[in-house]
Amino acid sequence: MINKLVEKIQKMDAPVVVGLDPTMKNIPDYIIKKAIEEYGETLEAAAEAVWEYNKGIVDAIYDIVPAVKPQIAMYEQFGLEGLKAFKKTVDYCKSKDMVVIGDVKRGDIGSTSESYAIAHLGRVTVGSKRIAAFDEDFATVNPYLGTDGIKPFVDVCREEKKGIFVLVKTSNPSSGEFQDRLIDGKPLYEIVGEKVNEWGSDCMGNDYSYVGAVVGATYPEQGELLRKVMPKAYILVPGYGAQGGKGSDLAHFFNKDGLGAIVNSSRGIIAAFKQEKYAKFGAEHYAEASRQAALDMIEDINSARK
Numbered sequence: 001m002i003n004k005l006v007e008k009i010q011k012m013d014a015p016v017v018v019g020l021d022p023t024m025k026n027i028p029d030y031i032i033k034k035a036i037e038e039y040g041e042t043l044e045a046a047a048e049a050v051w052e053y054n055k056g057i058v059d060a061i062y063d064i065v066p067a068v069k070p071q072i073a074m075y076e077q078f079g080l081e082g083l084k085a086f087k088k089t090v091d092y093c094k095s096k097d098m099v100v101i102g103d104v105k106r107g108d109i110g111s112t113s114e115s116y117a118i119a120h121l122g123r124v125t126v127g128s129k130r131i132a133a134f135d136e137d138f139a140t141v142n143p144y145l146g147t148d149g150i151k152p153f154v155d156v157c158r159e160e161k162k163g164i165f166v167l168v169k170t171s172n173p174s175s176g177e178f179q180d181r182l183i184d185g186k187p188l189y190e191i192v193g194e195k196v197n198e199w200g201s202d203c204m205g206n207d208y209s210y211v212g213a214v215v216g217a218t219y220p221e222q223g224e225l226l227r228k229v230m231p232k233a234y235i236l237v238p239g240y241g242a243q244g245g246k247g248s249d250l251a252h253f254f255n256k257d258g259l260g261a262i263v264n265s266s267r268g269i270i271a272a273f274k275q276e277k278y279a280k281f282g283a284e285h286y287a288e289a290s291r292q293a294a295l296d297m298i299e300d301i302n303s304a305r306k
Contacts, residue, residue: 001137001162002205002212002234005099006259008066014298015259015305017067017101017236018290019266020057020089021074022050026271028283047081050074053286054089057270058096060287061294067099069236069264090136100136101236105167107142107149114152121164122156138163140214140236143192150199154211158203163210163234166199168192168226171216171239189222193229200233208234208260217249217263224252227260235261240297241268247300254305263301269293 009015024032024046032049039045058068075086093100106116120139123130141153141164153164169179169189179189193213200209209232215223217239227235235253240263253261272278272293273286281289 001099002208002210005067005137005163005234005262006205006208008099009259009262012064012066013302014064014066015254015262015301016065016294016297017069017099017262017264018057018061018065018269018294019103019238019264020054020068020070020093020270021103021266022053022270023074024049026267026274027053028273028286030284043078043081046078047075047085050078050082051085051088053270054085055092056287057290058089058093058098060291061269062093062096062098064291064298065098065294067101067262068093069101069103069266071103071266087134090134094135094137099138101138101140101165102134102136103140104136105140105142106153107145109145109148110152113145113149114156117153117156121153121162122160136162138165138212140165140167142167143195147195147199150195150211154199154203157210161210163212165212165214165234165236166192166196168196168213168230169215169219169222171218173218175216175219187222190225190229193226193233196233197230200230204232208232212236214238215253217253220249220252223250227252227255231255231260233260237261237263239264240301241265247297247304249304250301251304258305261305263297265293265297269297 031052035045035049075082090100102120119133123132143166181188196213200211203210212234214236217237269290273281273289278289
């Protein structure tokens with residue numbers, strides 16, 4: 001799947017991923033009203049609104065954006081109905097030939113980690129059949145439990161030709177409380193980056209590993225260092241746009257081939273119609289606003305990496 005991601009980025013000339021992180025406050029009122037008229041004031045109505053909102057955005061961007069990243073917590077808050085909307089979103093994006101990165105941040109050990117890996121990337125055995133559950137192409141993984149927590153994911157990735165993005169240096173302001181701590185003279189994020197490089201060394205696509213890393217756009221200096229530490233790891237870069245990251249910060253996240261990183265924007269794309277710059281589209285045309293915001297982001301990122 002890493003090969004497909006790289007190929008789509010090259011074909012579209014768009015190293016970007018759109019985070020499908022819906023919240024009720026960002027869904028246009030007319031979508032919510034329609035869902036409530038059909039399902040009442042229920043979790044089912046909320047999930048239906050989320051699904052319709054997502055579908056509109058995907059229909060507007062699938063031909064210009066190679067990948068999406070649905071954050072599962074935004075769906076879990078609506079219970080089982082929300083998880084159904086998550087699955088419908090994953091399946092619909094894949095039907096549009098988009099690469100799906102499940103932002104699930106799972107991390108445990110032994111059979112628990114294996115079960116998480118199977119749920120999101122693999123197949124579960126039911127009688128004589130092996131069935132995919134959520135079936136994303138990539139998943140985000142927390143490395144805090146060490147190799148015991150990562151190896152089950154790598155094993156499933158190798159079997160299914162899928163991938164993971166390991167949290168290395170996250171974009172949030174307090175990430176340094178742990179990730180910047182010095183251990184034997186090195187910050188913890190650098191040590192984790194070295195492990196990512198190790199974990200991915202025998203799990204390779206054509207040019208890049210199935211094992212990638214998450215490094216926030218809000219920390220460009222750390223990104224430059226980690227790019228050198230993990231030369232074969234694709235870097236998923238959150239923190240662009242709403243969190244303050246800019247295209248000009250990101251040149252060092254990419255390798256000399258112009259590849260090696262994919263930059264995420266969530267609110268900046270999916271809620272673009274609420275920004276002054278795109279207000280002319282209005283709520284009724286929120287998807288068109290998202291498309292224009294995605295085009296502007298692609299231009300900004302490409303100006304930095306080229």
